[in-house]
Amino acid sequence: MTRSRWILLACGALVWVGAVGLGFKYLLDYSVEAGTPASAPERWPTESRIPAPGGAYTLVMTIHPQCPCSRASVTELNNLMALLRRDRVKGYVLVVKPADFPDAWIATESVRNAARIPGVDVIVDIDGKESSRLGAATSGQVLLYGPDARLRFAGGITPERGHLGDSAGRQRILSLVRTGTADGKDSLVYGCALGATICPPRPHSSNTGM
Amino acid sequence: MEESVSGVMRGLGGSTAERAGVLYSEHVQARRAAADRMFAILMVIQWAFAVALALLVSPYAWAGKTREFHPHLIAAIFMGGGIAIFPVLLAVYRPGWVVTRHVIVASQMLWSALFIHLTGGRIETHFHVFGSLAFVAFYFDWPVLATATVVVAADHLIRGLLYPESVYGIPNPEWWRFLEHAGWVVFEDVVLVWFCLTGLKEIRTIAARQAQVETLKESEEAKSAALEMVLKEIQPSYSGSRH
Numbered sequence: 001m002t003r004s005r006w007i008l009l010a011c012g013a014l015v016w017v018g019a020v021g022l023g024f025k026y027l028l029d030y031s032v033e034a035g036t037p038a039s040a041p042e043r044w045p046t047e048s049r050i051p052a053p054g055g056a057y058t059l060v061m062t063i064h065p066q067c068p069c070s071r072a073s074v075t076e077l078n079n080l081m082a083l084l085r086r087d088r089v090k091g092y093v094l095v096v097k098p099a100d101f102p103d104a105w106i107a108t109e110s111v112r113n114a115a116r117i118p119g120v121d122v123i124v125d126i127d128g129k130e131s132s133r134l135g136a137a138t139s140g141q142v143l144l145y146g147p148d149a150r151l152r153f154a155g156g157i158t159p160e161r162g163h164l165g166d167s168a169g170r171q172r173i174l175s176l177v178r179t180g181t182a183d184g185k186d187s188l189v190y191g192c193a194l195g196a197t198i199c200p201p202r203p204h205s206s207n208t209g210m
Numbered sequence: 211m212e213e214s215v216s217g218v219m220r221g222l223g224g225s226t227a228e229r230a231g232v233l234y235s236e237h238v239q240a241r242r243a244a245a246d247r248m249f250a251i252l253m254v255i256q257w258a259f260a261v262a263l264a265l266l267v268s269p270y271a272w273a274g275k276t277r278e279f280h281p282h283l284i285a286a287i288f289m290g291g292g293i294a295i296f297p298v299l300l301a302v303y304r305p306g307w308v309v310t311r312h313v314i315v316a317s318q319m320l321w322s323a324l325f326i327h328l329t330g331g332r333i334e335t336h337f338h339v340f341g342s343l344a345f346v347a348f349y350f351d352w353p354v355l356a357t358a359t360v361v362v363a364a365d366h367l368i369r370g371l372l373y374p375e376s377v378y379g380i381p382n383p384e385w386w387r388f389l390e391h392a393g394w395v396v397f398e399d400v401v402l403v404w405f406c407l408t409g410l411k412e413i414r415t416i417a418a419r420q421a422q423v424e425t426l427k428e429s430e431e432a433k434s435a436a437l438e439m440v441l442k443e444i445q446p447s448y449s450g451s452r453h
Contacts, residue, residue: 009309012296013296013313016292016295016296019292020289020292020293020320023285023288023289023292023293024289024320024323024324026281026285027281027282027285027289027324027327028369028372028373030281031327031373032373032375064272064274066270066272066277067271067272068267068268068269068270068271068280068282069268069330071267071330072330072331098274098275101275139272159331159375159378160331160373160375162268162330163330163331164330164331164332164333165331165378166378167375168375192271192272192273193272193273193274194274195273195274
């Protein structure tokens with residue numbers, strides 16, 4: 001091969017490596033782009049349609065039925081509830097549905113999977129009223145209230161957007177339920193916005209939901 | 211193979227050994243060019259599959275009632291195309307070249323990383339890494355396995371440092387954690403390196419036998435020609451003596 005061809009090939013390889021590297025950076029940045037944290041009430045809202053915690057922990061997850069990232073949140077909820085099956089935890093999944101949208105809009109894999117989780121009830125949340133009451137703004141938001149109806153945890157239970165695996169949120173919930181303490185009371189939440197805003201906050205934004 | 215390669219080679223004459231060497235190079239080169247072509251087709255199939263997967267799993271990102279194309283779909287189209295195009299061009303224009311196979315192997319491991327992303331880190335998708343390593347062994351060239359391992363280890367190291375939760379699920383993993391992942395790749399590499407070396411040994415034996423056969427054939431042909439010449443020479447005198 002001639003010298004000029006070598007140079008051309010080296011330039012092509014450099015451009016290729018750079019482009020692929022930038023592509024992966026774009027994907028990774030997106031995957032750690034956290035959603036808006038919840039502004040959950042410190043005490044269980046009395047006007048809620050969900051039964052108030054009575055001697056047991058109450059765990060609520062809000063989901064946007066069409067959000068692809070929330071499939072991972074629901075899978076992680078399934079794993080979490082399996083780990084907590086010997087503990088007294090009642091789970092609810094709020095499926096946000098605009099009133100003017102057809103029922104078929106919420107007939108998604110995430111909702112079907114949520115309905116199959118033992119110890120979890122699925123509630124259709126028309127226009128997200130219940131989610132608003134609980135201060136949730138992002139699909140995949142988890143709120144844990146203690147037997148005394150006080151907020152113990154608010155955050156997500158996936159390690160990043162739409163990804164399965166162990167996460168700080170899961171570890172903290174497990175620790176809170178089993179020992180009453182944890183190294184934190186929140187975690188980043190990853191998922192689609194439940195409301196109308198289209199721009200999620202920048203990566204690594206602070207997510208102190210409490 | 212009852213006889214060892216060196217045994218076969220020792221039994222060959224100078225020109226036969228030379229011919230065996232040429233045949234060996236031709237066989238190996240043909241296999242590597244064929245593997246390049248296989249990977250070129252695989253790259254295009256993987257690209258189509260990635261786009262189909264993104265369309266099926268995450269076509270849109272939603273915000274309330276509104277939606278837009280999901281970044282995974284955009285990544286599958288453009289990144290997938292980007293990962294595939296350079297190795298495909300090399301496979302088409304420079305099949306069998308050492309650089310071609312190293313680029314192809316690096317791309318194949320990048321495909322694993324992309325698929326793992328597109329499927330949300332599903333543990334099942336990690337099998338793509340190990341399946342790809344087995345495909346890479348088709349080259350019968352162990353250094354390409356080293357390239358594959360370096361790409362996997364570098365991916366885990368860089369992500370572990372910059373985006374630790376994306377790999378390990380925890381924000382502060384030990385720095386050496388990537389070695390655990392790379393270790394399983396090395397585990398498979400050990401078997402595949404042995405497979406490559408054994409494969410090359412067998413190709414060398416086949417080439418040596420083929421060279422021997424060719425030499426024997428040539429020698430038989432030479433004998434036949436000489437015999438024919440002798441026959442031709444003695445035939446006129448023989449027919450003359452009869453008259």
